[in-house]
Amino acid sequence: MRYLLDTNIISEPLRPRPAPGIMRRLCEHEEDIAIAAPVWHELRFGCLRLARSKRKQAVERYLEEVVLASFPVIEYDRAAADWHAGERARLTATGGTPPFVDGQIAAIAFVHEMTLVTSNTRDFRGFQGLKVQNWA
Numbered sequence: 001m002r003y004l005l006d007t008n009i010i011s012e013p014l015r016p017r018p019a020p021g022i023m024r025r026l027c028e029h030e031e032d033i034a035i036a037a038p039v040w041h042e043l044r045f046g047c048l049r050l051a052r053s054k055r056k057q058a059v060e061r062y063l064e065e066v067v068l069a070s071f072p073v074i075e076y077d078r079a080a081a082d083w084h085a086g087e088r089a090r091l092t093a094t095g096g097t098p099p100f101v102d103g104q105i106a107a108i109a110f111v112h113e114m115t116l117v118t119s120n121t122r123d124f125r126g127f128q129g130l131k132v133q134n135w136a
Helices: 020-028 037-049 054-070 078-093 100-111
Strands: 003-005 033-036 115-117 131-133
Touching (some): 037 054
Parallel strands (some): 003 033
16 A cells, blocks of 8 residues: 545545546556545544435445445554654644544554655655655
8 A cells, every 4th residue: 555545635525516527537556545544533433424315325335335445544553653652742742733533533544655646745854754745
């Protein structure tokens, strides 16, 4: 796997008008894509919060039939936790307060030597050595 997708990228196909650039790259790189367990959490949490509706059914179907069927889910393990703790301590000491979940996602990408793909590059710029791309 080369690319770890942030929640905003894997959610793009669910938008009324998905960004063409993101959609093209999802198709181009589908064999090299994974998601992080914290991203899966965010996707499921968002879906579970939806009221019973056709929209919720469509999201559930997308998550099961597309996301889980197509992309491995990489766990937040000890190596990721160690890297995350070090980066969190370093960033906190310099006045930064990275969101915990973003740190988990960054750690998974870093320890698996993957490029993190996100539309919110600003949320990840403080992490040292992390490769980040914006497909938008």
